[in-house]
Amino acid sequence: MGTASLCSSILLFTLIFHSCLHYNAVVGTEREALEIIIGGGGGGYSPAPSRPPPRRSPCPPPPRPPRLPLSPRLNPTLSPRHNPPSNGFVSENIERAYHTIQRFKKLITSDPMKITKKWVGKDVCNYPGFKCATVPDQKVTALAAADFNGYHFGDRDLQLTGFLDQLPDLSLFHANSNNFTGPVPKNINTSRVRYLIELDLSNNKYSGEFPVSVLQATNLTFLDIRFNSFSGSVPAEVFNLDLDVLFINNNKFSQQLPRNLGSTPVLYLTLANNNFSGPIPKSIGNARNLLEVLFLNNELEGCLPYEIGKLDKAVVFDVGSNKLTGPIPHSFACLKKMKILNLAVNKFYGPVPEMVCDLPRLANLSLSYNYFTQVGPECRKLIKKRILDVRMNCILDLPGQRSAADCAKFFSKKRTCPNERSLSYIPCRKGGYSSSLETSDQQSMAPAAAPITYNALKPHKLRL
Ligand SMILES: *[C@@H]1O[C@H](CO)[C@@H](O)[C@H](O)[C@H]1NC(C)=O
Numbered sequence: 001m002g003t004a005s006l007c008s009s010i011l012l013f014t015l016i017f018h019s020c021l022h023y024n025a026v027v028g029t030e031r032e033a034l035e036i037i038i039g040g041g042g043g044g045y046s047p048a049p050s051r052p053p054p055r056r057s058p059c060p061p062p063p064r065p066p067r068l069p070l071s072p073r074l075n076p077t078l079s080p081r082h083n084p085p086s087n088g089f090v091s092e093n094i095e096r097a098y099h100t101i102q103r104f105k106k107l108i109t110s111d112p113m114k115i116t117k118k119w120v121g122k123d124v125c126n127y128p129g130f131k132c133a134t135v136p137d138q139k140v141t142a143l144a145a146a147d148f149n150g151y152h153f154g155d156r157d158l159q160l161t162g163f164l165d166q167l168p169d170l171s172l173f174h175a176n177s178n179n180f181t182g183p184v185p186k187n188i189n190t191s192r193v194r195y196l197i198e199l200d201l202s203n204n205k206y207s208g209e210f211p212v213s214v215l216q217a218t219n220l221t222f223l224d225i226r227f228n229s230f231s232g233s234v235p236a237e238v239f240n241l242d243l244d245v246l247f248i249n250n251n252k253f254s255q256q257l258p259r260n261l262g263s264t265p266v267l268y269l270t271l272a273n274n275n276f277s278g279p280i281p282k283s284i285g286n287a288r289n290l291l292e293v294l295f296l297n298n299e300l301e302g303c304l305p306y307e308i309g310k311l312d313k314a315v316v317f318d319v320g321s322n323k324l325t326g327p328i329p330h331s332f333a334c335l336k337k338m339k340i341l342n343l344a345v346n347k348f349y350g351p352v353p354e355m356v357c358d359l360p361r362l363a364n365l366s367l368s369y370n371y372f373t374q375v376g377p378e379c380r381k382l383i384k385k386r387i388l389d390v391r392m393n394c395i396l397d398l399p400g401q402r403s404a405a406d407c408a409k410f411f412s413k414k415r416t417c418p419n420e421r422s423l424s425y426i427p428c429r430k431g432g433y434s435s436s437l438e439t440s441d442q443q444s445m446a447p448a449a450a451p452i453t454y455n456a457l458k459p460h461k462l463r464l
């Protein structure tokens with residue numbers, strides 16, 4: 001189906017006017033076709049309850065939504081209840097939003113870009129930072145999106161309570177790089193802000209406990225709270241939310257990773273730069289949608305579970321700068337899509353499995369600052385190509401290694417992993433342990449998208 005006809009059928013089916021324009025995360029039925037234009041902003045609603053069909057090319061600009069009061073004559077389908085009020089607002093919903101916005105505007109004492117100066121008059125849909133669309137359940141024009149990315153709104157104590165929870169038609173709320181503080185609004189549950197699918201509070205001034213109210217916002221598909229000062233633990237329920245994107249990196253979360261971590265259906269998961277401890281749960285092998293996983297710079301320990309090898313869609317797996325140990329599980333030979341594999345700065349040891357160096361898509365294999373002891377011919381080829389970095393290990397015949405004394409000290413202690421035999425299990429092989437590796441890598445398939453989550457390790461909004 002052509003892009004244009006696909007889009008118009010989406011339009012017809014859902015009565016959503018600009019679903020092609022603003023979607024920040026569009027996901028296919030199989031979650032295969034996530035198109036990320038993170039921080040793109042715009043207004044609209046998710047075609048509830050099912051997800052839109054997979055899209056592989058951008059949609060042409062859809063028609064603009066009606067923004068002016070429509071006369072009932074031109075719009076015979078509108079019931080009298082939905083007639084625009086005669087006071088100049090497009091709809092009652094917009095009139096209510098107007099009052100909420102005007103109240104909020106008074107609280108913003110710092111507005112370096114002079115955005116709120118333009119929040120005047122009844123044409124709320126054209127205020128900078130806001131977008132309108134037809135709200136599916138009421139079929140009236142409503143405030144669908146608020147995108148304050150990079151506006152640097154501030155005050156000594158600028159809170160979202162009284163704003164976000166008073167805009168019940170919102171579908172997207174993006175507020176990267178502002179000075180919002182205080183509790184995240186409590187009343188953003190599904191029965192109130194019923195279309196809220198994207199919430200981005202990244203790079204603000206939030207602190208304290210994880211904002212548990214998001215657990216009630218069960219229509220969310222995109223949750224980004226990176227670059228705040230949240231502390232304590234992340235409730236295990238977060239990993240049961242039906243999200244596509246979960247960014248909680250660069251906070252102060254401190255806990256063992258919950259056992260149900262692998263229940264998450266996300267494609268992109270970043271927990272980097274926190275204080276997560278304990279082992280990576282075996283359940284991670286169930287998170288089969290994962291494309292990119294960033295655990296770097298935490299306090300994770302223990303051995304890698306072989307189940308990681310089941311993540312056959314993953315292109316990025318980064319556990320750099322933790323306290324992990326043990327050998328690389330042979331199951332990593334099944335990570336056929338893997339491009340960036342970072343195990344650097346941990347306490348891994350043993351020979352580097354040749355099967356891992358043989359992975360077809362590898363572009364960066366970082367194993368430096370560990371205690372690896374051997375590399376075979378395949379791995380040496382990667383070293384030559386500068387794909388594999390094994391500096392500062394215990395590989396005696398290579399330059400730039402740890403001192404013999406450091407290595408001897410490390411290996412003087414007996415080191416084992418629980419369930420050692422599982423570490424030589426290769427789930428993608430017939431028989432699990434045999435040597436007939438199935439090499440049915442579909443080279444014909446389109447190459448995976450360039451990794452994007454590393455951009456989440458910078459505070460500003462995300463762009464492709
Ligand atoms: C949001 O959640 C409600 C209740 O769970 C559901 O009825 C509705 O279809 C959902 N809306 C979207 C856009 O997913």
Ligand SMILES: *[C@@H]1O[C@H](CO)[C@@H](O)[C@H](O)[C@H]1NC(C)=O
Pocket residue numbers: 110111112152153154155179205
């Ligand atoms: C935001 O807060 C920081 C310190 O917390 C301050 O330096 C900055 O000026 C504030 N910016 C605004 C726009 O209020």
Ligand SMILES: *[C@@H]1O[C@H](CO)[C@@H](O)[C@H](O)[C@H]1NC(C)=O
Pocket residue numbers: 187188189190191192216
């Ligand atoms: C959702 O929020 C509304 C409004 O605050 C509240 O009355 C309701 O009890 C909440 N529902 C749930 C399921 O938490």
Ligand SMILES: *[C@@H]1O[C@H](CO)[C@@H](O)[C@H](O)[C@H]1NC(C)=O
Pocket residue numbers: 252254255275277299
């Ligand atoms: C990190 O977690 C460990 C326990 O796992 C704790 O001892 C330490 O104080 C925490 N550090 C910070 C900065 O929270």
Ligand SMILES: *[C@@H]1O[C@H](CO)[C@@H](O)[C@H](O)[C@H]1NC(C)=O
Pocket residue numbers: 320342344364365366
């Ligand atoms: C490979 O990854 C490591 C660790 O993330 C990074 O430091 C290094 O710059 C990367 N190398 C290349 C060539 O991209």
